[in-house]
Amino acid sequence: MPSSDTKADFVRVNFNKIASKYDRFNDCSSFFLHRSWKNKLVEEIETETKGSIRVLDLCCGTGDISVRLERSLRVESLLSLDFSENMLEVAKTRLEKPINQGRVKIEWGDATNLSQVKSESLDAVSIGFGLRNVNDLDKALSEIYRVLKPGGVFANLDVGKVKNPFIKAFADFYFFRIVPLFGYVLWGGKNEMFDYLPVSSLYYPDQEGLKSKLEQIGFEKVRYTNFVFGNSVLHIGKKPFRP
Numbered sequence: 001m002p003s004s005d006t007k008a009d010f011v012r013v014n015f016n017k018i019a020s021k022y023d024r025f026n027d028c029s030s031f032f033l034h035r036s037w038k039n040k041l042v043e044e045i046e047t048e049t050k051g052s053i054r055v056l057d058l059c060c061g062t063g064d065i066s067v068r069l070e071r072s073l074r075v076e077s078l079l080s081l082d083f084s085e086n087m088l089e090v091a092k093t094r095l096e097k098p099i100n101q102g103r104v105k106i107e108w109g110d111a112t113n114l115s116q117v118k119s120e121s122l123d124a125v126s127i128g129f130g131l132r133n134v135n136d137l138d139k140a141l142s143e144i145y146r147v148l149k150p151g152g153v154f155a156n157l158d159v160g161k162v163k164n165p166f167i168k169a170f171a172d173f174y175f176f177r178i179v180p181l182f183g184y185v186l187w188g189g190k191n192e193m194f195d196y197l198p199v200s201s202l203y204y205p206d207q208e209g210l211k212s213k214l215e216q217i218g219f220e221k222v223r224y225t226n227f228v229f230g231n232s233v234l235h236i237g238k239k240p241f242r243p
Contacts, residue, residue: 001199007135008110012083014193015061019086021186023062025194026129028182030232034064037227037234038128041155042068044236045124048153052076053123056147058111059130063091065157066106069126070098079117081109082130112139117147124148128157132204141217148239154219160226160233161206167229175201175231207233 002010018025026034042065045053053074057066060080069075080095082088091106098104109116111127111134125144134140144154162168175198183194205213207224214222219237226233 001196001203004135007133008083010196011133014191014196015084016086018183018187018191018193019062019084019090021183022087023064023090025183025186026064028186029179033228034129034232037157037232038065038068040225041065041126041128041157041234042072044234045069045126045153045155046072046074048236048238049074049123054121055079055124055126056081056114056117056122058109058114058125058127058144059133060091060106061087061128061130063094063106065126065128066091066104067094070095070104076103078104080104080106081111081114083108083110112136112143114143114147119146120149120152122147122149122152124153124155126155126157129159131156131158132200137205137213138217141213145217145219145239150239150241152239154214154235154237154239156210156235158233158235159201159204160224160230161201162230164229171229171231207235210235 054077055069055075057069057078057080060066060082063080066078066080069078080091088106088108092099095104095106099106125148162171179198180194184190211222211224214237220240222237224233224235
């Protein structure tokens with residue numbers, strides 16, 4: 001793992017390198033299951049909000065969740081941010097039509113400093129497999145809380161921790177030994193980013209740990225849904241209305 005001081009640059013540089021392979025890597029390593037998990041994330045945002053929705057897809061990567069959000073008839077506007085320029089280029093290609101229509105904006109952005117987003121201006125914020133890559137988790141969560149309107153929803157999809165010891169042993173072997181091999185094959189050789197992705201999960205909170213962090217920031221009604229015995233997890237939290 002890179003140190004906290006070098007993590008942001010490491011992640012940005014290496015995501016730039018693997019941008020063209022990233023979607024295929026996700027398909028292979030999750031057996032295409034990540035697609036249904038992302039669909040569930042969008043469904044939760046639709047369920048937890050009313051009327052038209054202004055959404056920020058943070059750490060949007062290649063736009064996999066952004067594409068799903070754009071298809072929602074409830075989404076009025078979508079801002080997609082990431083700090084990997086090459087990932088953003090893929091997202092721009094996928095969302096070219098709604099960008100030209102003015103419904104979607106794709107910009108470079110830092111999850112720990114959302115200076116281009118006004119406070120309390122958004123109905124929802126989504127992140128898919130990106131929160132564990134930020135170099136300051138608390139700062140990122142505080143920024144997400146700041147830009148949400150009272151009653152706004154935060155939906156975060158990322159890796160989780162398996163509790164069952166037997167299943168955990170199998171899951172760890174697959175995640176740490178097999179998953180990087182998918183990346184090597186797609187890349188055509190060893191690449192340290194495909195080693196980093198599983199290892200980064202060791203430094204990321206488990207389901208209850210992230211729930212507690214969200215509650216400490218100020219989110220209420222925080223809950224989570226496990227996928228594949230907890231290998232992946234979707235957290236939902238709401239910013240409370242003022243008294």
